[in-house]
Amino acid sequence: MSEVTEINYGPLKEFIGVWKGDKGMDIAPESDGTEENPYYETITFEEGGDLTNGEEQVLAVLHYRRIVKRKSNDGIFHDETGYWMWDAKENVIMHSLNIPRAVSLLAGVKLTDANYKNGKLSIDISAGIENNDWGIVQSPFMKEKALTKNYRQVIEIENGKMTYAETTMLDIYGREFEHTDKNELILQS
Numbered sequence: 457m458s459e460v461t462e463i464n465y466g467p468l469k470e471f472i473g474v475w476k477g478d479k480g481m482d483i484a485p486e487s488d489g490t491e492e493n494p495y496y497e498t499i500t501f502e503e504g505g506d507l508t509n510g511e512e513q514v515l516a517v518l519h520y521r522r523i524v525k526r527k528s529n530d531g532i533f534h535d536e537t538g539y540w541m542w543d544a545k546e547n548v549i550m551h552s553l554n555i556p557r558a559v560s561l562l563a564g565v566k567l568t569d570a571n572y573k574n575g576k577l578s579i580d581i582s583a584g585i586e587n588n589d590w591g592i593v594q595s596p597f598m599k600e601k602a603l604t605k606n607y608r609q610v611i612e613i614e615n616g617k618m619t620y621a622e623t624t625m626l627d628i629y630g631r632e633f634e635h636t637d638k639n640e641l642i643l644q645s
């Protein structure tokens with residue numbers, strides 16, 4: 457990794473810092489139905505410098521940690537970490553996501569000018585078990601009992617405000633379940 461001060465993070469520059477939001481809504485599966493959980497969270501994105509793969513691909517990297525708490529009891533009920541990476545040459549964004557349920561994924565998307573409009577950055581990134589480029593890895597137990605089939609995340613950032621909506625398609629309790637989360641966060645100064 458080289459000197460952090462020299463790094464061009466491109467679109468990821470907008471992510472750097474500590475974000476907080478308390479308008480979260482989680483829709484999660486239960487064996488006999490659906491759980492709706494209002495939540496608040498903190499997501500911290502830190503500069504990770506850059507690196508070179510195969511002596512040709514240069515990635516600018518952010519590391520993040522996301523801690524989500526239930527409004528009803530202030531307990532942590534989602535803990536996520538990973539990296540956001542930007543390949544400037546190809547203008548490809550990648551998001552590696554790990555949760556302690558023994559599920560990890562690598563989502564990716566190629567950006568175009570359409571991702572930047574009037575100062576707003578919009579990213580629509582996904583991964584899936586049948587996607588050869590952007591995949592999902594999960595334990596044998598999860599594959600059998602609570603399979604994550606697809607993941608899609610839409611993030612918009614404008615003037616220190618981030619909104620996101622994410623959908624995790626599960627196969628659980630003998631049915632397909634659309635596990636969704638959305639929130640609005642403000643960049644803390």
Ligand code: HEM
Nearest residue numbers: 482484485495524533534555557559602604607624635637
């Ligand atoms: C704000 C974000 C999220 C919250 C608050 C959340 C919360 C929950 C909750 C409450 C459940 C039901 C089981 C339980 O009570 O623990 C659940 C299940 C699950 N979540 Fe999430 N989740 C989030 C994001 C994600 C993401 C990003 C993934 C994977 C990409 C994921 C994968 C799963 C899986 C595989 C299950 C099924 C496990 C089970 O219920 O046995 N979740 N989640």
